[in-house]
Amino acid sequence: MSTATIALSNTTTERSPQHTATIYLKEAKYxxxxxxxxxxxxxxxxxxxxxxxxxxxxxxxxxxxxxxMRVPTYLIATYGTFGVMGASLFGTAAGLASDRGLGWLxxxxxxxxxxxxxxxxxxxxxxIFSTIIVLALFALGFALGNVRMPLAEFAQLLGTLxxxxxxxxxxxxxxxxxxxxxxxxxxxxxxxxxxxxxxxLWVPFMFLPKVVQHIALALPPYHLSQLALGxxxxxxxxxxxxxxxxxxxxxxxxLGVARIGFQRDQEKMYG
Amino acid sequence: MIAAIEQGRTRGIVHxxxxxxxxxxxxxxxxxxxxxxxxxxxVHAGEVVALLGxxxxxxxxxxxxxxxxxxxxxxxVRVFGGDPTNPANRxxxxxxxxxxxxxxxxxxxxxxxxxxxxYQEPMPAEQILATAGLEKLRDRKFGELSxxxxxxxxxxxxxxxxxxxxxxxxxxxxxxxEARRLLWDEIRQLVSRGKTVLLTTHYxxxxxxxxDRIAVINQGEIIAEGTPAEIKAQTSGKRIxxxxxxxxxxxxxxxxxxxxxxxxxxxxxxxxxxxxxxxxLLVCDAALSxxxxxxxGLEDAFLALTRESLSNGDRPN
Numbered sequence: 001m002s003t004a005t006i007a008l009s010n011t012t013t014e015r016s017p018q019h020t021a022t023i024y025l026k027e028a029k030y031x032x033x034x035x036x037x038x039x040x041x042x043x044x045x046x047x048x049x050x051x052x053x054x055x056x057x058x059x060x061x062x063x064x065x066x067x068x069m070r071v072p073t074y075l076i077a078t079y080g081t082f083g084v085m086g087a088s089l090f091g092t093a094a095g096l097a098s099d100r101g102l103g104w105l106x107x108x109x110x111x112x113x114x115x116x117x118x119x120x121x122x123x124x125x126x127x128i129f130s131t132i133i134v135l136a137l138f139a140l141g142f143a144l145g146n147v148r149m150p151l152a153e154f155a156q157l158l159g160t161l162x163x164x165x166x167x168x169x170x171x172x173x174x175x176x177x178x179x180x181x182x183x184x185x186x187x188x189x190x191x192x193x194x195x196x197x198x199x200x201l202w203v204p205f206m207f208l209p210k211v212v213q214h215i216a217l218a219l220p221p222y223h224l225s226q227l228a229l230g231x232x233x234x235x236x237x238x239x240x241x242x243x244x245x246x247x248x249x250x251x252x253x254x255l256g257v258a259r260i261g262f263q264r265d266q267e268k269m270y271g
Numbered sequence: 272m273i274a275a276i277e278q279g280r281t282r283g284i285v286h287x288x289x290x291x292x293x294x295x296x297x298x299x300x301x302x303x304x305x306x307x308x309x310x311x312x313x314v315h316a317g318e319v320v321a322l323l324g325x326x327x328x329x330x331x332x333x334x335x336x337x338x339x340x341x342x343x344x345x346x347x348v349r350v351f352g353g354d355p356t357n358p359a360n361r362x363x364x365x366x367x368x369x370x371x372x373x374x375x376x377x378x379x380x381x382x383x384x385x386x387x388x389x390y391q392e393p394m395p396a397e398q399i400l401a402t403a404g405l406e407k408l409r410d411r412k413f414g415e416l417s418x419x420x421x422x423x424x425x426x427x428x429x430x431x432x433x434x435x436x437x438x439x440x441x442x443x444x445x446x447x448x449e450a451r452r453l454l455w456d457e458i459r460q461l462v463s464r465g466k467t468v469l470l471t472t473h474y475x476x477x478x479x480x481x482x483d484r485i486a487v488i489n490q491g492e493i494i495a496e497g498t499p500a501e502i503k504a505q506t507s508g509k510r511i512x513x514x515x516x517x518x519x520x521x522x523x524x525x526x527x528x529x530x531x532x533x534x535x536x537x538x539x540x541x542x543x544x545x546x547x548x549x550x551x552l553l554v555c556d557a558a559l560s561x562x563x564x565x566x567x568g569l570e571d572a573f574l575a576l577t578r579e580s581l582s583n584g585d586r587p588n
Contacts, residue, residue, distance in 0.1 A: 015391070026388045030381055037376035037412075102371030110338040110368065110438075112361040112389045164543065181372070268340060 024117050031121035031225035032128055035091060045090055046133060049083035052202070053137055058145045064206050069234040072145030074204065076137045080161045082201040082268035085221055088126040088168035088177070089188045095122060096176025097184035100265065123169045130165040132159050149232065157231045167247045170221075170254035177261025195221055205236070220250045239243040272582070291316050291436055291467050292337050297346035299491075300330050304323035306332040307491045314436070319468040321478035324488035330471035331369065333488070334440045337469070338366055350436070365434035367425045367442055371418070374415030379405055382413065383427055390432030403427035403457060419450030426457060437461065438443055439470045443477060455480055479503075512537050512563040515556045525551050537561060 015023075035041050063069045095266035099105040108118060138154065141147030149157075172188070179187045198215050199222035200208055208216065216222040223243040226236045230243075290313040299307040309330045314320050322330045335341055336348050339355030350360045371384075380396065387393035400406045403423045408416065413424060422442065429437060439458065443451040458481055462468060472478055478485045479499045487502065488496040495502060508529065514537045515522075522531045522540060527548050530541040542548045544566045552559055 019391075023388050026385050030377055030385050033381070034374045034376050098372060099374075103368060104370055104373055106335070106340055107366065107368050107370055107373075107425070109340055110361070110364070110366040111386060111428075112358055112432070 020114065023114060024120055027113070027117040027121040028071075028124040029127045035095070035125055035129070041090060041094075045083070045087045045129060046136070048086065049079045049133055050136055050140065052082070053079045053140060054144075058140065061147055067206065067234055069229075069232065070145075070147070072141045072147050073149070073232055074229065075146065076134075076141050076233055077157065077161075077232055078201045078204070078225050079236070080134045080137055080157070081164065081199075081221055081228055082196050083137065083194065083224040084130040084161050084165050084224070085168045085201075086192060087129035087133060088165045089172045089192055090185070091126040091129060092122045092169045093171030093176040093179065093188050094184050096173060097179045098181040100176065101181035121175065122173075123166065125171045126172070127162050127165045130162045131158065134161050153231060157228060160227050160231055161224070164227070164247070167220050167224070167251040167254065168253045170258065173255040173258035174261065177258050177265065195219055198222075199225060201225055220247055223247055281529070289352075290314060292350045292355075292469065293348070294333060294336065294343075295347040295349070297333075297343045297348060297509060299336060299341075300328075300344050305491055307336075307343070308487075310491070310493055312486055312493055314467060314469050318464055318483045319462050319470065319481055321482035321485045321486055322469065322471040323473070323478045324471075325484050326472055328473075328488045329491040330473075331440055332490055332491075334368070334438050334469065334471060338364070338368075339516070362432065363435045364437070364438065365429035365432055366438040367422075367429040368438075368440050368511055369444065370425065371428060373413050373421065373425070376412055378410055378412050379416075379424055379427075380409040382424060383431055386428045387431045388557070392433060394433045395430050399427050399431050402430060402460060404453060419446050421452065422446060422450070422454060423457070424574060426454065430461060435467060437466050437468045439468065441471055441473070443472070443474070451477070504543070508541055508543040510565050511540040511542060511545055511548060511552075512561070512565075513540075513552065513559055514538075514561045515552065515559045517552070517556050521555075522552075 053075055057072045057079070061071040066074045096105075099108070105118075110117065135158070138147065138158075171191075175187055175191070176184060196202060197206070199205075199219045200216060201236055205213065205216065205222070205225075220237050223246045226238065227243045227247075228238060229235050230240055292314040294307075294310050294312045296303070297307055297310045297312075303433075310329070310333065312322075312333065322333060324330050336343055337350060337355055338360075339348070339350070341359075342348075348355050350357075351363065353360060377385075380400070383396055383399055387396065387399070393399075394402075400409055403426050405420075405423055405427055408420055411420075413421065416424065426439075426442065429439065442458070443454050446454065455477070458468065458470070462481070468481075470478070470481060482499060485497065485499055485502045486493050486494075512534065519531050519533065519538065522528060522538060525542075525548050527542045527544055528540055529543065532539045540548065549562070549564065552562075
């Protein structure tokens, strides 16, 4: 019967590059909309760094200085790092763990979606939220804390912090592959909050106990915050190259762990 | 072409000897749990096949293997004559799976828009919404929908690429009668357009209502296969209950008896036809009492089939 031969003749047509680009764009667009409408996500990810900044940077210590740097400027770099880290970790890990654990990822995988589009959308969304956070911090500092810097310097600060979204998105993927849908958010908090403190994102690095300062050297948020502080002229002794190397190595390790989780999932999906 | 398929879509007709999707000697284990054992199963172009079985029988596993979501431990899985993970195959396949949580903050039309983008030649959005009965719900967020409406969105996502082959894993599970009927109508609409459909269900009624062919699966094995009429003939028949002095082995020897079970003080005999069996029973045992003859219902028949496969098996589980 002719129907059978038609059904079996394979379509070999590949997607055009424009079509592929459209898929990546839409995947990212809807991932962004999805998170934007998730009040729990936007509230925790946006409001915490902004609230801390207003309280500690604009209300309490606005006229103080840390190592010659005005507090409102200094804290844009550190709370910026804090915000980027939160947006990226929650944006990737919570969504992935839930999609994975509750079957949605399987529906996507059964469709002709390019698998990479799914991950790219999460990372891009994290970067967009990171941008929003840094812009909001700067707007607050500019309007209420008299923070001023040359446009080029600001662009570099923004670029550094948003690029810093990548290591934490990678970490989020790794966590998302090993945490369950309900355990992912508390797991992230367990990593995120102590790491932020120990890296000097809440209390400036030089005021941290010596022991904690040693721990900080091994923590990615410390290195990102030092890069950001370096841009505004309050960096530490290590060279920028060292900071970048640590962040790149950390990203690679996390991606490796995520890949193990990805493969493990392929093998033993149950149900 | 569609007209030709439509004409051919009469119940029981085998549409082609070439399989659109097949499992060949497939084993699938989850650790020590053997989900599928040596399963041979085919779906032919233009037919609607129901994989019928109780929970945990291996239905979902079969679907996931055919979707290329995981590899078998042994045997071969083929879709459109090739590997199920082939992207070109995915382009021609749609799937409705059981999902615990779908992103709730996206609207119905947004979900459909995104999935439509994945396909080369998607159905127009209006047509998808109409087919799935979602026109009035297009601007609703997924989280605001009822259970039946959510299933219809998943159904819409399965059909948005206008696929040739459609997998529906327990499409109506947990739905009330009305929502189930609605979804059945939607599935029938698609079928009338010549799609090939593999449906899993644990409702015999559903398999009977939708499928050209039913494969009954239990404990990872296909235990019966045929048209709904054949399955019913094979499993339904009559149930005869009586108190008799005749031994179970003697009863099993009576022509037409398919199954004999002790049921408290009485025996329960399953037979394709009641009259010849009753005649012989009365001849052989004058003291026979409490005779009852009932026709086995569909669900009964299904239970009998799966129970049979259990008692014939050598497995503890």
